[in-house]
Amino acid sequence: VAxxxxxxxxxxxxxxxxxxxxxxxxxxxxxxxxxxxNTHGEPFRHLDRLDRGDEIRIETRDAVHTYVVDRTLPRTTPGDGGVLRPVPRSGVLPAYGYDRPGHYLTLTxxxxxxxxxxxxxxxxxLRSVRLR
Structure with a gap:
């Protein structure tokens, strides 16, 4: 991740x-x-295959952070900045997203x-954090 x-x-x-x-x-x-x-290494090639309950681990120098998939927005506009807010919610399709502060991961x-x-x-x- 850069x-x-x-x-x-x-x-x-x-x-x-x-x-x-x-x-x-x-x-x-x-x-x-x-x-x-679909290009340049395709790191999110199969992002559409993630299902509710799947784990995503992000390793940093200090810890391993485990997030659990719980929602998908199958299609929105490229400019839907609501999905990036601290409490992510689509500005285009407001039925998609969250209602309260938390620890979220958004993959686009x-x-x-x-x-x-x-x-x-x-x-x-976020499900867990394991310190190294």
Missing amino acids: EGIGRADVLDRGYVGHYPRTAQPGRPGNVALAGHR TCTPAYTSTYRLVVWGT
Whole structure:
């Protein structure tokens, strides 16, 4: 995971990008990450296969943070900034998202496959932190 979501310096180099001004792993708020689905290493190639209950682990220098998938927004506009807020909720489809502060993970990628027309959003909540 690299800091930022610039295409040339992060995403097109095959990294998952951390959205600026979103939380760091394990911290309150929303850890928001973006990645390509069909090019440049395809780190989010199968993001659409994640199901409720699946675990996502983010390892940092100090800890392993385990998030559990609990919601998916199958399609929204590329400019739906609500999904990146500290309490993520779609600004386009407000039935999708959360209502109260917590420890969230947001993963975003383009959809449908091989296009950049819309964004797929997968959300999870923090289950555990294991210190190293």
